Amino acid sequence: MSENLMDRRGFMKSSVAGVGSFFYLASNDRGQEEKKLGNRKVVYRALGKTGIKLPVVSWGTAYIGSTGMIRAGLDAGIVHLDTAQNYQRGRSEEIIGEAIKGRPRDSYFIATRIFTPKERISFLPTPQATEDAFLRSLDVSLKRLGLEHVDILYQGEIARREGALHEPILKAMEKAKKEGKTRFLGISTHKNEPEVIQASIDSHLYEVVLTSYNFRQKHYLEVREAIAKAAQAGLGVVAMKVMGGLTVDPLDFNSPAALKWVLQDPNVTTAVLGFCTFEEMETDLSVMGDLALKDSEKQWLHKQVFSSGFYCQQCGKCLHQCLKKIAIPDLMRAYMYAYAYRQPVLAKNLIASMALPQQICEDCSSCPVQCANRWRVSEKIRDIARLRDVPLDFLV
Numbered sequence: 001m002s003e004n005l006m007d008r009r010g011f012m013k014s015s016v017a018g019v020g021s022f023f024y025l026a027s028n029d030r031g032q033e034e035k036k037l038g039n040r041k042v043v044y045r046a047l048g049k050t051g052i053k054l055p056v057v058s059w060g061t062a063y064i065g066s067t068g069m070i071r072a073g074l075d076a077g078i079v080h081l082d083t084a085q086n087y088q089r090g091r092s093e094e095i096i097g098e099a100i101k102g103r104p105r106d107s108y109f110i111a112t113r114i115f116t117p118k119e120r121i122s123f124l125p126t127p128q129a130t131e132d133a134f135l136r137s138l139d140v141s142l143k144r145l146g147l148e149h150v151d152i153l154y155q156g157e158i159a160r161r162e163g164a165l166h167e168p169i170l171k172a173m174e175k176a177k178k179e180g181k182t183r184f185l186g187i188s189t190h191k192n193e194p195e196v197i198q199a200s201i202d203s204h205l206y207e208v209v210l211t212s213y214n215f216r217q218k219h220y221l222e223v224r225e226a227i228a229k230a231a232q233a234g235l236g237v238v239a240m241k242v243m244g245g246l247t248v249d250p251l252d253f254n255s256p257a258a259l260k261w262v263l264q265d266p267n268v269t270t271a272v273l274g275f276c277t278f279e280e281m282e283t284d285l286s287v288m289g290d291l292a293l294k295d296s297e298k299q300w301l302h303k304q305v306f307s308s309g310f311y312c313q314q315c316g317k318c319l320h321q322c323l324k325k326i327a328i329p330d331l332m333r334a335y336m337y338a339y340a341y342r343q344p345v346l347a348k349n350l351i352a353s354m355a356l357p358q359q360i361c362e363d364c365s366s367c368p369v370q371c372a373n374r375w376r377v378s379e380k381i382r383d384i385a386r387l388r389d390v391p392l393d394f395l396v
């Protein structure tokens with residue numbers, strides 16, 4: 001992230017006029033289609049050059065409780081389910097597989113993500129990131145989903161250009177498409193998004209990018225610009241982390257405002273949202289009734305510019321300051337899962353996937369880390385690391 005953009009953010013904070021001019025997009029021309037499903041208006045946008053149109057509200061299934069809920073979502077107008085091989089240790093894919101049984105194949109659109117092994121600090125692929133390993137993982141996902149093919153196969157969690165263009169994985173993805181195991185190829189990123197998006201354009205292979213995008217990102221102008229370039233190049237753009245880590249007080253969170261802020265960008269095809277309850281699903285689906293931000297929603301968004309909430313910027317500024325080279329951004333993501341999303345299992349699974357020292361943030365005489373969010377990261381780390389000792393069965 002450039003200092004220049006950080007400065008612009010600083011300027012915005014000091015001026016409501018500045019917020020107005022940078023924060024919102026003026027155009028409402030999205031070239032979108034609208035249809036009625038019962039009483040509900042469903043808004044569709046094109047997924048790049050794929051020839052597919054998707055509702056602008058989709059479901060990110062990091063944590064789902066039941067097949068019934070998935071079926072209810074599909075009946076309510078959701079088409080696109082976004083999952084990943086590691087969500088709920090594979091259970092998310094299994095639940096989706098059970099829920100879609102017997103439904104026409106063209107009535108739903110499934111994306112899954114395969115994570116390639118990478119270094120926690122440099123984010124570069126490790127020697128274990130091979131063509132064979134990737135293809136074997138894809139077969140496991142297809143089996144869990146009970147599908148011959150997925151609609152989008154993503155290479156997951158990419159933070160560097162080198163990762164996006166890693167030859168063995170590009171070969172694996174090309175092969176998967178050739179063999180009919182996926183219709184489209186994609187890449188997902190929630191760190192260094194502009195660099196990864198540019199690499200995905202340059203690859204001439206990826207057809208969809210799945211990226212973090214929200215009102216709380218300090219570098220959202222850079223992300224917005226990268227998204228515009230991707231759309232211009234014919235890639236579909238799917239937004240995630242749209243809620244920006246929620247707020248300390250969940251009752252004070254305005255999810256329609258956060259969602260509309262992302263969907264005001266005509267280059268975003270759809271946003272994946274992690275509904276945990278029917279009520280949350282209904283609230284977010286109803287946003288399609290009117291995508292324009294109300295004055296009260298704009299006011300709420302303006303207020304949020306002054307707070308970081310639970311959202312780690314994933315800027316990596318802390319990585320080289322930590323005396324023990326701990327992957328702090330991943331731990332802060334786990335912290336957000338536990339406290340903002342109230343998904344301790346998701347948090348524990350993420351922590352378990354990290355090679356952490358037994359003693360963590362306990363034996364440094366002082367902590368030199370200066371976080372971009374001004375968080376005392378060592379306190380948050382000590383807090384979230386306690387999850388390691390809680391048996392999985394005790395977590396809901």
Ligand code: SF4
Pocket residue numbers: 321322323324325326360361362364366367368369377378381
């Ligand atoms: S206290 Fe924790 S975050 Fe700070 S330098 Fe030590 S290990 Fe790193």
Ligand code: SF4
Pocket residue numbers: 311312313314315316317318319328329332370371372373374375377
């Ligand atoms: S913990 Fe702070 S410095 Fe580190 S990635 Fe997150 S926001 Fe940036």
